[in-house]
Amino acid sequence: MSKSKESPAAAVVILKYLNDQNRPYSAQDIFGNLQREHGFGKTAAVKALEQLAQDGKIKEKVYGKQKIYFADQSQFAAIGEAELKTLDSQTCDLSDKFQNVQQSCRQMEAELKELNNSMTTQEISVEIAALNEECSSHQERLKKIKSATNHVAPEDKEKVYNERKQYVKEWRKRKRMAADLIDAVLDGYPKSRKQFFEEVGIETDEDHKVTIPDL
Structure with missing residues (x-):
């Protein structure tokens, strides 16, 4: 135009x-x-x-x-007092109906959102089949473990525990010795502990997020 x-x-x-x-x-x-x-x-x-x-x-x-x-x-034609009151009443009724419909819409939107976020029947069927297969696999593994005849002998188990305890004690001892030696060096070292570690190339248990296990 x-x-x-x-x-x-x-x-x-x-x-x-x-x-x-x-x-x-x-x-x-x-x-x-x-x-x-x-x-x-x-x-x-x-x-x-x-x-x-x-x-x-x-x-x-x-x-x-x-x-x-x-x-x-x-x-526009003039409106009388009675007609105005009637219109006001109709307006109030329509306002109430609108609020009710609006509330219903919100509830339905919430339900629709929840349904859209839920799994479909086909997806649930696939998930159930996968879980059943996984459960069967675990049951079969458990059955084999229970029926196994080559269990660890008590004396062998005790030997492993004792060796572990010995290694942990030695770990603690050597870590304590290293800490004492480092502290002695740092008494005369002009820089910080961190700078010393970086220059010498020392890596601590904490650097690798390793914690000495309990005995």
């Missing part, structure tokens, strides 16, 4: 929109609400609103730097 034809076309659309909605809007509101459907630009919307106001087809109010446009109320 050419620029010359855009404003008149926009004026027709905007006049109908303001009369149908019968509520105040800024030029930006009008442009935002109608642009996508009708395709006219913001400049055309502003010009159309100004022309409609000049022609007396809509009303214009200025609030600071902003202009607000709304339908000419003289075209």
